[in-house]
Amino acid sequence: MYRKQVRRRRAVLALLIVGSFALLSVTYGQGSDGVQRGVATIFSPIQSVADRALKPARDLVNWFDETFDAKGKNARLHAELEEAREQAVGVKAALAENAQLRKLVGLDESGAIPSGYDALTARVITRSPTVWFSDVTVDVGSGDGVEVGNPVVSGDGLVGHVAAVTGGSAKVTLIADHSSAVAAKIVPNGAQGILKPSVGDPGDMILEYLDTEKIVGKGQSVVTSGWRGEGIESRYPPNLPIGKVVEAALTEQEAQHQVHVEPFADLRNLDVVQVLTGGSRE
């Protein structure tokens, strides 16, 4: 009797292990299949309700975390404010010039959203629990016009892209995910490279393969380069803000052709994002 039980237990265990490997082999790199779409569609409204219901509790816990953090940031922000005030004068002049140039070339967009794209506001409803993945799920899907590959931004800058989509939800792979690589350039000097994450630390990204002839300085901004070549093009439209250079040691630039970048968007605390749909890079 006991042996029979042990045998049955082992059989179930073996079945589960084989099943896991089989599922992994079948579904890896496929995006979303029918089962996932079905389950996601069923649970999407429940998750949405749970997300809204638990928001006050989340805010309370995050308030504690942010309060600890804010104490350290206070002094640094004062210094940055001084620097920003000095830059604001220059920015105002540049904005005026920019408006004139836009009129000249017939563009009437504000510049926040690349031309040809519509911004679809979405709420983050789930987030990957492990440190190894940086994915979030948003409450808009193919029914709202979202497609795989659509860029996703927050009020601060680039967040990621849509990796899989179901009827009412979409999985967004963040730029901090290990699979992410963003073609980026530094403004104003124009040095181009590939922005890759450092797994486990969403506040530190590495801009690699930089041109060593152009020296990059700390504090310079990084935007998407939006390149296009023969038949292929970058996933992201050009000039979406990504972050700023926080560490640009000359030795590292010359030896490894890389600098460290801090993203503008707070990738750990995303609440509302915008999916840029219908993009046409023609």
Next chain:
Amino acid sequence: MILTPPILARLVATVVGGVLLQLSFFSQVALFHVSPDVLPSLVVVLGLFGGTLTGAVCGFSVGLLLDCLLIAPLGGASLVLLATGYLAGLFRERFEIHSPLVPPLLCMGLTFFAELGFGAVELMLGLNDASISTLVIRDLLLKSIFAFFLGWAIYALLRRVLRPALVEEPTARPPSRRRPSRRPLRSSRGRRPRTMGA
């Protein structure tokens, strides 16, 4: 654990509720910049109550539901969490749980194991050439420490939820025995001593 349809329904509700709570709450809060992961602890506690089979099946189910809701490749989380549940069940079958500290300590250790397992699965699938920050270690350690406290709460909660099914847990308290009074009976006034229920 004695599995009856009502207990099975409670287990399903626990698994679904746990995954939803993780995705809608725990994954979106941060303490010291780290989000707690409640799912390995949940699977460990279910394994401790139900043994290897229950632990493995619950771990697999939790992983599958998690992958479905995150629109991730199916099977990765299932593989890790079924191993976690199985190990917890194995502990229960091999050793006695003498101290109330054992379940939270086991949650802590197996959460660390599960988080490493998620990393291993990701390596197996190809972690590309992305660099890995040393902060990953801080993340893993803090998640494990959070799991110690979460495990405590989950163990207490699930013991109540699954009490009718637990073999070791009596469903009702045995009748308490009253100690015989040391005072001498005052028989001089002719009163009879009181007894319970008389």
